[in-house]
Amino acid sequence: MLDEAALLTLYESTAERLHRYVARRVGADTAQDVVSEAFLVLWDQRAGQTYEPDAVRAWLYGVATNLLRGHVRAEERKLRAWSKAHMARTDEADIGDRASAAADADVLAGPLTGWLAELRVEEREALLLNAWADFTPAEIAVALDVPVATVRTRLHRARARLRTRLAATDHDFSEDSHV
Amino acid sequence: MSEPTNPQTLDRVLDAALARAADEPVQFDATAGRNALAAALRDRAERPAEDRPHHAGSRRRVRWLAAAAAVGVLTAGGLGVLTTGDSGTAATAAEELTRAADLAARVVERPVAPGQYRYVRTRFDGITVEYGSDKAYRTDMANEQWIPADRRDEWKLTFHIGAVKWLPGHEGEGKPDSGPFKDGQEFVAKCGMYSYFAEGYPDRCTVGSFSNPTPEFVAALPKDPKDMLAKLREAGHADDAGAFAEAREALRSGQYPAEVRATIFRALALLPGLVVTDKRANLDGKEGVALGKRYYDDFAEIIIDPANGDFIGTREVVAEDQAGDKGGLKKGTVRQSSAVTTAIVGSLGARP
Numbered sequence: 001m002l003d004e005a006a007l008l009t010l011y012e013s014t015a016e017r018l019h020r021y022v023a024r025r026v027g028a029d030t031a032q033d034v035v036s037e038a039f040l041v042l043w044d045q046r047a048g049q050t051y052e053p054d055a056v057r058a059w060l061y062g063v064a065t066n067l068l069r070g071h072v073r074a075e076e077r078k079l080r081a082w083s084k085a086h087m088a089r090t091d092e093a094d095i096g097d098r099a100s101a102a103a104d105a106d107v108l109a110g111p112l113t114g115w116l117a118e119l120r121v122e123e124r125e126a127l128l129l130n131a132w133a134d135f136t137p138a139e140i141a142v143a144l145d146v147p148v149a150t151v152r153t154r155l156h157r158a159r160a161r162l163r164t165r166l167a168a169t170d171h172d173f174s175e176d177s178h179v
Numbered sequence: 180m181s182e183p184t185n186p187q188t189l190d191r192v193l194d195a196a197l198a199r200a201a202d203e204p205v206q207f208d209a210t211a212g213r214n215a216l217a218a219a220l221r222d223r224a225e226r227p228a229e230d231r232p233h234h235a236g237s238r239r240r241v242r243w244l245a246a247a248a249a250v251g252v253l254t255a256g257g258l259g260v261l262t263t264g265d266s267g268t269a270a271t272a273a274e275e276l277t278r279a280a281d282l283a284a285r286v287v288e289r290p291v292a293p294g295q296y297r298y299v300r301t302r303f304d305g306i307t308v309e310y311g312s313d314k315a316y317r318t319d320m321a322n323e324q325w326i327p328a329d330r331r332d333e334w335k336l337t338f339h340i341g342a343v344k345w346l347p348g349h350e351g352e353g354k355p356d357s358g359p360f361k362d363g364q365e366f367v368a369k370c371g372m373y374s375y376f377a378e379g380y381p382d383r384c385t386v387g388s389f390s391n392p393t394p395e396f397v398a399a400l401p402k403d404p405k406d407m408l409a410k411l412r413e414a415g416h417a418d419d420a421g422a423f424a425e426a427r428e429a430l431r432s433g434q435y436p437a438e439v440r441a442t443i444f445r446a447l448a449l450l451p452g453l454v455v456t457d458k459r460a461n462l463d464g465k466e467g468v469a470l471g472k473r474y475y476d477d478f479a480e481i482i483i484d485p486a487n488g489d490f491i492g493t494r495e496v497v498a499e500d501q502a503g504d505k506g507g508l509k510k511g512t513v514r515q516s517s518a519v520t521t522a523i524v525g526s527l528g529a530r531p
Binding site: 004007008011012015016019020023024025028031032035036039040041043044045055059062063065066067069072078079082104105106108109112113116118121127131132138139141142145146147148149152153155156157159160161162163164166167 | 213
């Protein structure tokens, strides 16, 4: 049953990962608020009820996803700022000395983060729950209570957009076949 | 420029870059967070719910609610009418919903008898904007699903991809992307656990939700509209926008009996910020009233038939002119729509 002790235990085991995920999207300060709020929402809705840890994890990420919709502009600013800062850094790096796949990923992470800010909110949610929180499409469907086919479509669209952007860069991917 | 890179390589590079994107060390003080949560719980235990918004402990929630309210500028007046210039009485969203609920409640439906199937056809029509450009294309597709009276039997789902074409004035190069499913693709599975569902998806026969209404889930739903709204909010993570999204998914599933649809309509009539966005919305050949709630750049809408209280479908309509790098779509453009038709049929794969 979800009582105070259970909620606090749940916080200890899940809050840090949730915070890391949210902070990556919207920055550490707002993430602190969003994580606290998500646990309070869980408490207000489920106190005294039985719960199943895996389902609660999905639910918490679903709550956090909803709360983040109140911070979309801040999220997009954060992603663009990271993108800009990261591009400035990689300009100075000598990537020729590093293994090509790792170098590609590092160099492309900068612009990619900026493109994330351009995705439709629901596509970004699906993509980042998948890429950053390791949710399967089925788990995303549960967290957001939408059909799995809808999640698949959102993931597909998000990835297609980003692939198009990647392909349009002058970046040479030819060495990638060795990885 | 080198040879075009193949999609598998791009996918691999994309995954590797995504793993690094926006990744940086963050500080998280778990002890402080845990203590703050414990304090907030004590605060909740000591203070009645209605006093909380005035208390510092609830500052965060209030601030978040204020932010959510600011998104829907047009909805600031609460339940109201957006469309103007049309003659006749301007009904509010709440009035339209109550009327539709009254009509739906009168409908006498045959339940799905053993051996029969609920047939749900959903036709989607949508515009996909390629971001960072003004390129956009339109996809017309439909899917059909057969749900057996006994959910443990075999279900069937088919995809029909119609036209996928560039939007006039927004053309790009080559053929636009047609999505993850192929035309004519079919899935058959017991409990509707189709093969494209990854491991870990809850059993659709036993785990109910608004989008997967098992008979037990439907039977346990509140009859009182206020309680129904509370249930929708809970499922939508305690949020009005979430509650509306849950109601849309529920209605779109095509699986609710008329009296439950009526309760959902009455619950939505209590939802702040819902407005009549279009008095004559045409969807897949049927005309109805569109009721919408602002969601970022769009209105998310449900469309109901004022003549009989039927649910016709959903739309997302662009609420204000979009910038060129977001596709340049004009206000009023229907970005996406889905029209839902349901029937009872006698065998798997049969059409009404």
